[in-house]
Amino acid sequence: MSHTTLDKPAPAPPSAPVARRRAVSGASSRGRVVAILFSAPxxxxxxxxxxxxxxxxxxLSFTNQRLASPLPVEFTGLENYQRIFTDGQFWRSFGNNTLFAAIVVPVQTAAALALAVLVNRQLRMRLFFRTVYFLPTVTVMAVASVVWKVLLLPDSGLVNGVLGTLSFGNLQPGWLSSTSWxxxxxxxxxxxxxxxxxxVIFLAGLQAIPASLYEAARVDGANAWQQFRHVTLPGxxxxxVFVINVTAIFAxxxxxxxxxxxxxPGGPTDATRTMMLQLLQTGYTRRMIGQASAIAVVFFxxxxxxxxxxxRLGREERTVR
Amino acid sequence: MSLFTASGRRSARSAAGRPRHTHNLLLHYLICGLIAVVMLLPIVFMFAGALKPNADVLADGGSWRALIPLHPTLDNFISAWERSNFGRLLLNSLVVCGATVGLGLVVNSMFGYALARLRWTGRNVVLAAVVALIIIPFEALAIPLLLMMTELGWLDTYQAQIVPFIANPFFIYLFYSFFLALPRELEEAARVDGAGPWRTFRSIIVPLSKPAYASVAILSFLMTWGQLLWPVMATRSEDVRPLPVGMSVFQTLPPLQWGDIMAFAAMMTVPTLVVFLIFQRAFVQGVAAQAVKE
Known part of the structure; x- marks a missing residue:
């Protein structure tokens, strides 16, 4: 790789056609100024x-720092960590996050992959389908939450309306008001x-798989499933790995x-209490900055x-730059 | 005609394959269409609810009527706008988003350029550090930042919602990789013509990098527009509160009127929906750019 430096001083008028041939060695000091100006903000x-x-x-996680409090700040060692690790609510939150991850990571990854494969095919309406499937992402999570809250009302929500019809009234979950739902x-x-x-991320991945691989597989007599299994998945x-990672962190x-x-907040018997809710309530509502910082560190x-x-998982096949 | 002839004897059109293919295609459309309906339902429900008299939202909730405003009215929009001070919330969101996205584009792209094209000692170390910083999620910083904002006296201000979010290591990295892939010849030509680095950057690099700017702008916009946790902590009054926090307050504001709440949701969604439909390509590229990270 050859590096060519842009070695003109930043504020200098562009008209100054001075010694640009000396670039290579004279670069350093001016180059540094320019680099600083570009990087500093x-x-x-x-x-x-x-x-x-x-x-x-x-x-802070090792102190008793509080928010807007006149009390002196003291070093408290591992006390905050001891406190959160012996706190039932913290473990409850951690458990809920884990449960959420355990469902959402496989379900959402598989669903996204299925959608990507469906709309990657040459269809006349594929752009329409892609757009429609992406639409919910554009409605912010706050909107999605409130709309689904109404859709999931036990007695007058659309979801239970549909479920009731399909199951002849047998399946009527309590959703947000039920511990298990x-x-x-x-x-x-x-x-x-x-x-x-x-x-969309999967679609980008799919389009990076060369079509020739599929042709070769077809020549070898691979059916749709075999092509998916032996060409698409490895590709x-x-x-x-990236999507699973992002989804797990998101969870x-x-x-x-x-x-x-x-x-x-927290839901019925803390069924939906999560670490971030715990963070907010500890650090903001109860103003215990030290302890909330310990939660943040554990989370990080x-x-x-x-x-x-x-x-580790992704390294093997990463292309070398 | 299609269903029967297609799946029946394979004589009609061509020898093999063809009819089964048509059959498959039909099934394919059917599945895609069904999923599309499910994905669209909540959005249709939201707009339908927004257009209904308040009492009807729950009364119609359990049946197909939930999706159709039988007695359409715009009252909910007016009432939601007034009761929630929607105009102010919208302005706040626009200010915070506009400033964060705009300043972020300038600051992050300049740094990305310095990392990709300028030569300075320590560059590789700094680059490695920036890449390492990508992994730190905002949530891990929220509590110390809250303390900082309190001590700076920035609580309940716009700047508390803007300044900490301008520089973003991931966006810096996206710009860096994009600039790195640009051909050097144009820059060298500009230099020969006597253009300084700033001018080269402004008049050569930036125009060439519109896709990168669009991607980052859209990702940054989506992230900022929907933010909830931080403004819940850092804002107190309606004067600076953004839309998502406004939504969280409004959805519990008595008297609880679901039509109004759906109207609020609809008004909050329409701007992003319009922007999305106009800049669809850039949206999709922006999201796909995420995967560049690894």
Whole structure:
């Protein structure tokens, strides 16, 4: 790779046709000024609003810092971590996030892949279908949550209306007011809103698979399923790993739906309490910054773990730059 | 005609394959259509509900009537607009989104350019650091940021919703990879013509990189427009509160009127829907660009 530097001073008038041949060696000091000018705004913002708060979260998690409180801040060691790990509500939240991930990751990934395969075929109306499947993503999660809240009303919601007709009135879940159906209600909303997004990512992956591979498979007499199994899936490997990773992390960031949909945050017997709700209530409502920071750190470590697993799985076939 | 002849004897048209293919295609359309109906139902329901007298939303809820406003009226829109101070909320969302997206495009693309094309010591280390920062989710920063905003006196302001979100390592990386793939010849030609880096960037790179700007703009817009957790923490008053928080307040505001709530939802969705339908291609590319990350 050959690097050519843009070595003109930034503010200099473009008319100055000075020594541009000397570029290579004379580059350094002017080049540095230019690079600083181009980088400074973003670097400063990243330092102040990303790196600093990130380090703060770790530091604060070992203190008893509170929000707008005159009490002195003290170093409390692992107390915050001890407290959250012995807190039933925290584990309840963690369990709910895990349950949500366990359903949404396979369901949404499979559904998105199925949609992508369906609309990747040469159909006259495929653009229409793609658009329609992506539409829910454009309605923000806050809107999706509120609309589904009404659709899922036990007595006057459309979903139970349809279910009642199909099951002759036998299946009438209580959805958001029921301990066991509240989480499925959240899942339904999330999948509806999010599946189009993943579909588009899969579509990009599908289109990167060379058509010649399918032709070769057809020549070898592979049927549709065999083509999917032996050409499509291996070709989508990295996309799949990426989508699963994103969906898993998204599952642990779950907030909007559980904040907006149940009658009160947390849902019936905490059935929809999540880590992010816990974070909000600890840090904002109860003003315990230190303890909320500990939740944030645990959450980050989880995201890190998921990503590292993805990097490992995805590495094998990644193209080398 | 189609169903029977297609699936029956394979004599009619051509030798083999053809009729089965038609049959398949029909099934394909059927499945696609069915899914489309399911995906559209909630949106249709929302608009139908918005156009109905308040009491009808729940009364019609359980049947097909839920999807059709039999006695259409615009009253809900007027009432929702007034009761929720919708105009102000919309303005807040537009200000926050506009500033975050706009400033973000400038700042992130400039840094991406410095990483991709300018030569400076420490560049590779900084690039690696930026890539590493992508993994930090905002939620991990929310609490310390809340403390920061409180101490800065930025609570309940626009800047608390804008400034922390301008620089974004993922967008920087997207710009970086896009710029890296651009041919160098044009830049060199510009340099020979005496253009400085800033001018080269402005008049050569930016116009060539419209797809990258469009992708980042759309991703950034979708992220900002829907944000809920942060503004719940950082805003208190209607003066700066964005639409999603407004929605969370309005949906519990007595007297609870579902028609009004659906009208609020519809008014909140229409702008994004229109933008999406106009810039569809860019939307899809923007989302697909996500996968570039790995």
């Amino acid at each position: 973003a670097l400063a913002l990243l330092a102040v609003f990303l790196i600093f708060p990130f380090v703060s979260a770790i530091v 509240a989480m499925p209600a959240i899942v339904l909303t999330s999948v509806w809103q999010g599946v189009g997004f993943q579909m 989508l490997r990295n996309t799949l 642990f960031r779950l907030f909007d739906q559980v904040y907006l949909m149940p009658q009160f 470590l989880f995201v890190l773990a998921v990503t590292l697993v993805q990097r």
